[in-house]
Amino acid sequence: MSNSIKLTLNIWRQANRHAKGRFETYQPKDLSTDMSILEMLDSLNDEMIAAGKEPITFEHDCREGICGTCGIMINGMAHGPDRGTTTCQLYLRRFKDGDTLVLEPWRAKAFPVIKDLLVDRSAFDRIQMAGGYISVNVGNAPEANSILIPKDVALEAFDAAVCIGCGACVAACKNASAMLFVSAKVGHLSLMPQGHPERHDRALNMIAQMDAEGFGSCTNTLECSAACPKEISPKWIQRLNGEYIQAATVTRR
Amino acid sequence: MILDPRTPSGPLDQRWAKAKEEMRLVGPINRRKFKVIIVGTGLAGASAAASLGQQGYDVHCFTFHDSPRRAHSIAAQGGINAAKNYQNDGDSTWRLFYDTIKGGDFRARESNVYRLAQNSANIIDQCVAQGVPFAREYGGTLANRTFGGVLVSRTFYARGQTGQQLLLGAYSSLMREVHEQRVKLYTRHEMHDLIVKDGVAQGIVTRNLMTGEVEAHTAHAVLLCTGGYTNVYYLSTTAMASNVSATWRAYKRGAYFGNPCYVQIHPTCIPVSGHYQSKLTLMSESLRNVGRIWVPRTPGDKRHPNDIPEAERIYFLEERYPTYSNMVPRDVASRNCKEYCDKGHGVGASGDSVYLDFREAIAKEGEPTIRSKYGNLFDMYHKIMGEDPYKQPMKIYPGPHYVMGGLWVDYHLMSNIPGLFVLGEANFSDHGANRLGASALMQGLSDGYFVAPYTVSNYLANKMNTQPLSASDDVCKEAIDNTRNLIDRFLKAKGNQSSESFHRRLGKILFDKVGISRTKQGLQEAITEIQALREDFWNNVRVPGDASYVNQELEKAGRIIDFIEFGELMARDALHREESCGGHFRAEHQIDGEAKRDDDNFAYAAAWQFNGLDKEPTVHKDELKFESVKLTQRSYK
Numbered sequence: 001m002s003n004s005i006k007l008t009l010n011i012w013r014q015a016n017r018h019a020k021g022r023f024e025t026y027q028p029k030d031l032s033t034d035m036s037i038l039e040m041l042d043s044l045n046d047e048m049i050a051a052g053k054e055p056i057t058f059e060h061d062c063r064e065g066i067c068g069t070c071g072i073m074i075n076g077m078a079h080g081p082d083r084g085t086t087t088c089q090l091y092l093r094r095f096k097d098g099d100t101l102v103l104e105p106w107r108a109k110a111f112p113v114i115k116d117l118l119v120d121r122s123a124f125d126r127i128q129m130a131g132g133y134i135s136v137n138v139g140n141a142p143e144a145n146s147i148l149i150p151k152d153v154a155l156e157a158f159d160a161a162v163c164i165g166c167g168a169c170v171a172a173c174k175n176a177s178a179m180l181f182v183s184a185k186v187g188h189l190s191l192m193p194q195g196h197p198e199r200h201d202r203a204l205n206m207i208a209q210m211d212a213e214g215f216g217s218c219t220n221t222l223e224c225s226a227a228c229p230k231e232i233s234p235k236w237i238q239r240l241n242g243e244y245i246q247a248a249t250v251t252r253r
Numbered sequence: 254m255i256l257d258p259r260t261p262s263g264p265l266d267q268r269w270a271k272a273k274e275e276m277r278l279v280g281p282i283n284r285r286k287f288k289v290i291i292v293g294t295g296l297a298g299a300s301a302a303a304s305l306g307q308q309g310y311d312v313h314c315f316t317f318h319d320s321p322r323r324a325h326s327i328a329a330q331g332g333i334n335a336a337k338n339y340q341n342d343g344d345s346t347w348r349l350f351y352d353t354i355k356g357g358d359f360r361a362r363e364s365n366v367y368r369l370a371q372n373s374a375n376i377i378d379q380c381v382a383q384g385v386p387f388a389r390e391y392g393g394t395l396a397n398r399t400f401g402g403v404l405v406s407r408t409f410y411a412r413g414q415t416g417q418q419l420l421l422g423a424y425s426s427l428m429r430e431v432h433e434q435r436v437k438l439y440t441r442h443e444m445h446d447l448i449v450k451d452g453v454a455q456g457i458v459t460r461n462l463m464t465g466e467v468e469a470h471t472a473h474a475v476l477l478c479t480g481g482y483t484n485v486y487y488l489s490t491t492a493m494a495s496n497v498s499a500t501w502r503a504y505k506r507g508a509y510f511g512n513p514c515y516v517q518i519h520p521t522c523i524p525v526s527g528h529y530q531s532k533l534t535l536m537s538e539s540l541r542n543v544g545r546i547w548v549p550r551t552p553g554d555k556r557h558p559n560d561i562p563e564a565e566r567i568y569f570l571e572e573r574y575p576t577y578s579n580m581v582p583r584d585v586a587s588r589n590c591k592e593y594c595d596k597g598h599g600v601g602a603s604g605d606s607v608y609l610d611f612r613e614a615i616a617k618e619g620e621p622t623i624r625s626k627y628g629n630l631f632d633m634y635h636k637i638m639g640e641d642p643y644k645q646p647m648k649i650y651p652g653p654h655y656v657m658g659g660l661w662v663d664y665h666l667m668s669n670i671p672g673l674f675v676l677g678e679a680n681f682s683d684h685g686a687n688r689l690g691a692s693a694l695m696q697g698l699s700d701g702y703f704v705a706p707y708t709v710s711n712y713l714a715n716k717m718n719t720q721p722l723s724a725s726d727d728v729c730k731e732a733i734d735n736t737r738n739l740i741d742r743f744l745k746a747k748g749n750q751s752s753e754s755f756h757r758r759l760g761k762i763l764f765d766k767v768g769i770s771r772t773k774q775g776l777q778e779a780i781t782e783i784q785a786l787r788e789d790f791w792n793n794v795r796v797p798g799d800a801s802y803v804n805q806e807l808e809k810a811g812r813i814i815d816f817i818e819f820g821e822l823m824a825r826d827a828l829h830r831e832e833s834c835g836g837h838f839r840a841e842h843q844i845d846g847e848a849k850r851d852d853d854n855f856a857y858a859a860a861w862q863f864n865g866l867d868k869e870p871t872v873h874k875d876e877l878k879f880e881s882v883k884l885t886q887r888s889y890k
């Protein structure tokens with residue numbers, strides 16, 4: 001096979017939340033450069049099952065970069081070396097024959113490891129619950145075109161709204177801060193006129209929940225944005241800071 | 254048994270209003286006394302949970318995903334239809350209704366489809382109010398694009414990520430209800446069984462995927478919003494964990510399965526590159542707005558596509574269907590692609606692909622415009638294929654994408670088991686034998702926001718002063734044991750093959766024999782092969798680990814054995830339907846290469862009843878009456 005490739009994998013194995021993890025080394029057979037990283041793990045798992053060993057646990061679903069389920073550290077980089085790419089979209093043609101890849105789970109206090117490469121990201125759901133919505137009941141909505149939104153505003157809000165909730169920003173940050181994730185949601189909703197009535201509470205409540213979950217604080221190293229598969233810009237963090245100061249100084253309650 | 258679809262009578266455009274007026278209500282102070290279980294948090298489940306939560310019911314919502322936002326709806330790309338007629342191009346509720354029922358090759362219920370078209374406009378209002386950032390024009394109004402099978406622009410979109418934006422809207426509404434403690438959310442919980450007592454659905458059995466705990470949850474009503482089963486083909490455009498288990502296990506408890514053989518094979522997927530490939534990636538139908546489909550005129554022409562001159566290309570859809578050209582419905586496009594590949598014109602390594610070419614559109618509209626509308630799709634293609642579609646045509650290939658079949662439901666979206674409602678792709682109701690693009694998102698949200706809130710309330714109103722079944726009732730124990738026994742059987746299997754390897758084999762049988770084109774002989778072979786595969790599975794599968802903690806192989810094994818059992822029913826349904834309609838193409842029944850329906854004998858939805866795994870199921874007929882439209886041979890020429 002002309003597109004075959006040989007790789008050595010050092011993969012983090014951890015039996016459960018409390019177990020002490022360790023790296024194990026694997027040399028999977030029959031790899032092709034047209035395989036994605038996850039297909040490589042599928043194939044290794046098939047080999048391990050046939051040999052009576054315990055396969056590697058890793059999370060994934062859509063395998064096209066949109067659901068936000070996949071995500072591992074590849075050689076110390078969240079989602080691997082390519083910009084704007086999720087783990088599931090990373091193909092082995094990106095690597096050289098004979099390379100060694102180190103595969104680890106996201107590491108952050110607020111994302112505890114559950115098993116092998118699988119982590120618990122439910123903290124993101126709780127942040128969303130704290131205010132990542134517009135309070136409109138079904139049946140209350142006005143005619144859609146009665147709310148005019150300039151094209152550039154809609155496009156800008158969309159740029160923030162594409163966040164897939166993968167957590168790479170947290171994993172890439174030395175402080176394990178969730179500011180990029182939070183700022184994307186706050187930014188999207190506060191730019192849209194529909195989101196204005198609740199913008200102050202939203203910013204305050206989501207940030208309070210982020211802190212309560214044990215995410216670190218932001219020191220502007222911008223590693224988050226570099227790792228983000230949707231290339232969410234760090235400008236949203238600046239906007240969030242502005243939003244927060246405004247909210248904290250306006251005494252509405 | 255005669256199935257009662259409970260469709261209201263009277264003029265088509267007044268049926269839903271009349272039905273709503275006649276429905277019973279539950280007063281606000283009593284709603285909290287009713288417990289409702291919702292399985293699934295895709296567009297259908299999240300919208301239903303948010304709506305019923307807002308009304309004040311005690312809603313319990315389950316998903317096997319780690320977060321409701323991961324549901325497969327997130328991956329929908331192209332858009333959502335609504336009869337707003339913002340483009341002033343002749344659209345109306347009637348026209349959306351007519352396009353949908355014709356697109357479905359006259360195999361859906363008029364009343365359901367009309368209601369869907371009526372609800373469509375409200376869906377857009379609701380989503381905009383939630384902050385969904387739809388594409389807009391310079392004046393600030395909403396923008397539209399065109400999808401296949403229609404002659405108007407009625408599709409609303411958010412670049413190539415419409416499903417993501419709609420789901421995040423529904424998810425945010427759901428999370429607000431969770432915050433308000435009106436909805437209790439159970440993530441990483443997989444439904445394994447339906448609890449039925451006295452012929453009424455009363456709860457579910459779940460396995461907590463983190464702790465392995467198997468438990469019964471009971472309620473006054475159960476809503477399955479568990480998505481479609483396209484993943485039965487292994488290689489499909491759906492997410493890896495999409496499955497049939499919830500609906501299949503409900504079928505084994507007596508719910509009828511509607512039209513299991515109606516599957517949509519989508520013409521524009523990225524081709525398969527090797528045996529290790531785990532899924533297909535869709536290239537949205539919206540690309541056919543700007544892309545032209547062609548193959549080389551000379552079979553086996555190996556030149557680079559950019560070196561093949563105009564005169565040596567066949568733009569076969571444009572030639573054969575001048576009115577709709579590249580925008581014919583998916584089933585028609587897929588069959589034509591296959592036909593040309595079978596004749597040797599196919600391109601790509603295995604000769605099973607055709608070109609989708611953007612050269613003209615890029616020259617006319619400029620690369621930046623194309624990038625702003627379709628950039629993410631082009632990037633996705635580039636990453637997977639390692640070829641730049643701005644510079645050379647895409648290679649595309651037909652792949653299983655959507656299922657019109659699902660559990661049988663009446664006009665209230667209730668199955669034949671009282672108390673069991675089925676919403677979204679999991680039911681069979683609105684798309685007949687073929688779904689038009691951008692109509693699934695519409696249906697999921699219509700079911701969840703605007704239908705179930707009425708019909709579920711109506712059902713609950715009759716249950717006043719009743720308690721949910723006790724979780725220690727014998728039927729709950731029996732259902733829990735049933736689940737535990739199956740888990741034990743997996744763990745005790747002594748083979749050495751992964752369950753995934755059986756899934757691949759199943760997919761191949763189905764794609765070859767229950768795929769784009771089907772024959773009597775092929776279907777009979779498929780049934781025998783699938784039965785043999787099921788036996789082989791139990792003899793040779795290995796499910797490592799145990800059931801007391803996270804065990805992904807155990808999760809997969811359960812989903813795959815259900816697919817194997819279900820695949821046989823698909824083939825049986827396809828075998829029994831001696832006609833061609835929409836996505837179901839029986840090679841024996843065609844005129845000039847187009848599907849030939851048999852309205853005298855098959856104008857019904859087939860609802861299958863389970864009689865035991867090794868016994869033939871019974872088919873019940875839900876006769877379709879067409880009072881408002883005339884049945885015609887579908888033509889897109």
Ligand SMILES: Cc1cc2nc3c(=O)[nH]c(=O)nc-3n(C[C@H](O)[C@H](O)[C@H](O)COP(=O)(O)OP(=O)(O)OC[C@H]3O[C@@H](n4cnc5c(N)ncnc54)[C@H](O)[C@@H]3O)c2cc1C
Pocket residue numbers: 292293294295296297298315316317318321323324325326327328329330331332333415416442443444445478479480481490491492495496498499535654655676677678679690691692693694695697
């Ligand atoms: C790639 C792609 C693109 C598409 N693009 C479009 C488009 O542009 N326009 C359009 O209209 N349609 C599109 N579709 C179709 C559309 O996305 C789906 O039909 C629709 O989103 C299904 O929504 P749903 O709510 O019914 O199910 P899903 O979104 O599939 O949700 C299913 C839910 O059920 C849960 N679940 C399932 N089984 C269980 C169980 N046993 N226990 C617990 N939970 C369970 C899952 O966790 C999930 O939450 C597309 C489909 C694909 C594959």
Ligand code: SF4
Pocket residue numbers: 162163164165166167168169170180181184224227228229230231232
């Ligand atoms: S901001 Fe980027 S990296 Fe962070 S969760 Fe969203 S998509 Fe992932």
Ligand code: FES
Pocket residue numbers: 059060061062063064065066067068069070071086087088089
């Ligand atoms: S698996 Fe969905 S983003 Fe990677």
